[in-house]
Every structure is written in structure tokens, then in C-alpha cells.
Amino acid sequence: MDRIIIKGGQPLLGTIPVSGAKNSALKLQAAALLTADELVLGNMPSLADTRFFCDLLATLGNPDGGSVDWPAGTSVARFRFDRIGSTFASYDLVRKMRASFNVLGPLLAREGEARVSLPGGCAIGARPVDLHLKALEALGAEIALEDGYVIARAPRGLKGAEIIFPFVSVGATEHAMLASVLAEGETIIENAAREPEIIDLAECLTAMGARISGAGGTTIRITGVSRLHGAHFAVMPDRIEAGTYALAAAAAGGDVLLHGARAGHLSSLLQVLRQSGARTNIEADGVRIAREPGRPRPVDIETRPFPGFPTDLQAQFMGYVCTAEGASIIRETIFENRFMHVPELMRMGADIHIRGNEAVVRGVPLLRGAPVMATDLRASVSLVVAGLAAQGETLVNRVYHLDRGFERLEEKLTACGAKVARI
Numbered sequence: 001m002d003r004i005i006i007k008g009g010q011p012l013l014g015t016i017p018v019s020g021a022k023n024s025a026l027k028l029q030a031a032a033l034l035t036a037d038e039l040v041l042g043n044m045p046s047l048a049d050t051r052f053f054c055d056l057l058a059t060l061g062n063p064d065g066g067s068v069d070w071p072a073g074t075s076v077a078r079f080r081f082d083r084i085g086s087t088f089a090s091y092d093l094v095r096k097m098r099a100s101f102n103v104l105g106p107l108l109a110r111e112g113e114a115r116v117s118l119p120g121g122c123a124i125g126a127r128p129v130d131l132h133l134k135a136l137e138a139l140g141a142e143i144a145l146e147d148g149y150v151i152a153r154a155p156r157g158l159k160g161a162e163i164i165f166p167f168v169s170v171g172a173t174e175h176a177m178l179a180s181v182l183a184e185g186e187t188i189i190e191n192a193a194r195e196p197e198i199i200d201l202a203e204c205l206t207a208m209g210a211r212i213s214g215a216g217g218t219t220i221r222i223t224g225v226s227r228l229h230g231a232h233f234a235v236m237p238d239r240i241e242a243g244t245y246a247l248a249a250a251a252a253g254g255d256v257l258l259h260g261a262r263a264g265h266l267s268s269l270l271q272v273l274r275q276s277g278a279r280t281n282i283e284a285d286g287v288r289i290a291r292e293p294g295r296p297r298p299v300d301i302e303t304r305p306f307p308g309f310p311t312d313l314q315a316q317f318m319g320y321v322c323t324a325e326g327a328s329i330i331r332e333t334i335f336e337n338r339f340m341h342v343p344e345l346m347r348m349g350a351d352i353h354i355r356g357n358e359a360v361v362r363g364v365p366l367l368r369g370a371p372v373m374a375t376d377l378r379a380s381v382s383l384v385v386a387g388l389a390a391q392g393e394t395l396v397n398r399v400y401h402l403d404r405g406f407e408r409l410e411e412k413l414t415a416c417g418a419k420v421a422r423i
């Protein structure tokens, strides 16, 4: 099994190209099921998750093959679902990657039926899908749960409806959008998530002929159309990847241009980075982060839906403030079990106490490299952030978690002078 070895203490200097956003790409891939024409997605990040989603999609497409074409080493993927061969997504497929559940809405919208496994829990919490199912029911789907599967039917097609979410869910908002673009009549989604990935999905669907307004705000209106057509669309830059490297540069010190990063997607992070003593500069082709050697200032954060501080950067932020000159309080409000990186950071000498959904991080002068274990995608990269700043060698085990979400991580860091290798 691959491991990553980091010799810490080197400043990061140079340019890091930001890849396409995993979390957006996965939903755009699901959107490909909505049309019989070709959807061409550019700027696709080649990751375990996006590749896996292609394998899943191929099982749903034309049984004679040719539904998905994404040559290795390229960032352009072509999807053509001229026929849907199957409306079944097995437990094995959905268990491996929760985002697989997003095929339910498109299959239902296009074929009037689908049988998709419930995802089950994951390392960061229970993560139910009740809001997804309520949205589909509001659109007129008949839903039954049998043996761990969602059996959904809409024999007379989906009908536009008002969907009011009791709290913000990125996945449920996206699922409601994917299902309602082909529904008859108008759908209004209230208390919609405002994440940039929602706008990306709306723009891609619009390029395919959908009629959507309000994406990026709390109310999204969708007027159903009878068919969608093919399109070419480029996936937005990954704000979580960009934010991770911003935190890595701040933690290790140095000066890095995050090429392609959009400052507007990172405003809450950039603000706390400045509070901690890092310099941020918005440039024509990206965002620059620099920090002089020395300890950062402590900063308190609370994770929130966009435009608040993203939960997907919480672990990396904690890795950064482990060496701050004072205590930082980190409150996680999105997922109930997202502090699994804490014991691993403590193995590196961090001083962290958890009380409920809060972690109190008392800065220590220095972290020391240690063998550590990756537990989920974002937790594992927080260990890389900490390892880059630490003295000595950090060995990160179970790096398959990293491969789910970070494209060419060692290559990008090494190009900036980091001592990182896969063994």
C-alpha cells in the first residue's frame, strides 16, 4: 500500500496549478445521464473518485459500450448516454463513493424509475439522504426503501414543485436540480445551498438547454424542459484543493501562486489567513499566499455553508494553527464526527482538546514528524499540511484517501521545493 513521506521544514516557493473541482465534476458527470447527446467535460481532475464515477456510469449506459470516453492522461471526458442500459446502482458501487447516489435523480428523470443503494454512513458521520428523497418525493416520485435500496418510480414523469429545505445541503440541492430540469412545470428550491459548485452545475445544465435562475442564491427557480442536448463545459477550479495548498504555504512558510484559483471562492479562508499573519494577493491568474518564517497568530473559526468557512478545509486549518502563538478554537457545525485528524496531529506534538463539536488548539512552538494514518480525504491532507511545517520526517499511511481528491499532490508540492515522495 502506498505511503507518502514528507521531510518537513522546507518553505514552499513557486506556482501550483489548481485542478478541476472534484465535488463539481462528480455532479456534472451525473448530469450527463440527462441527455441522449454528448456531454464533453473539460478540466476534469483525474482522481480515484472521478474515474470511479465513470466506471459506475458505464454500467448504466448503452450495454454495447461507448458511453464514457476519458483517455488516461487527459482532462477531457466525453459522455454519451444515447441509451440507458440499466437504472440500477448496486450497494458495492454506492458504498465506495457516496456521490454515486446522485445518479438516482437523473435516472428517475430520464427513465421514470431507478433502484439505487442507500449510501450508508461514512467516516465523518451518519450522512443521511432524507433531504434528497424528500426533494424527489416533492417532484412526484414514489419512493420505497427495500433491503437497503431506494426504489423510485415516476411513471407519469416528474412534476415541478416547491422544495423547501429545512437546512442547507449541497448534495440535496444538486440532486433536486438534477431531477427537476426535465420535470414538467416550475420548481422552486428554497433554502438552497449557495456553494460555487451549485453555480457550476447550473451553468452546465443551462449549456445543455435547462432553464435555471437564482443559482448561487438561496432560491433557485427551474422551468422544466422536455429534453436536454449535448454541451461542452469546463469544470470550475477546485477551491478545496486551492485552499489546502494555501494553508500548506502558510504553514510551511514561503510564497506560492495558486494558478487558476478564484479568490471569490476562497474569501472566508483568505480572511482568516490574513488574520493569522499570512499575506494574500489576488492576481490576474490566481491567488498568491505568502508567509514569513515564524509562528502564525491564532484564529478561531466555525465551519459554515458557503460563503462561510468550508468544513472541507477545517482539518487543514487545524494542521496550520497547531504551531500558532496562542490558542485557536475550531468549531465544526456541518458534520458530527470530523475531528479524526486530531489524534494523528497529536502524535506530531500538537496540543488539542476536543469538547463536543469544538477543538481547542493550543499552539506549540514546533510539530515533529511522525508516522500517521489517513482516515478520510480531508483529514489525510491535513497531515500533509502539518508534515510540511514539522521538523523531521512524517510518514502518511493509507494515502488512497488522498488519491480520491488530490491530483498529482506530490508533483505539485515537489515543484515548489517540498520534500515529498510516494513510497
Ligand code: UD1
Binding pocket: 023, 024, 026, 099, 125, 126, 127, 128, 129, 130, 131, 132, 133, 168, 169, 170, 171, 172, 311, 312, 334, 335, 336
Ligand atoms: C458535500 C461535499 C463535501 C462537503 C459537504 C459540505 C460532495 C461530493 N461532497 O457533501 O465534500 O463537505 O458538501 O460542504 O460534493 N444531511 C442530512 N440529510 C440529507 C443531506 C445532508 O441530514 O439528506 C446533513 C449531512 O449529514 C450534513 C449536512 O446535512 O450534516 C450537510 O451535508 P451536505 O451539504 O448535504 O453535504 P454533501 O452534499 O454530502
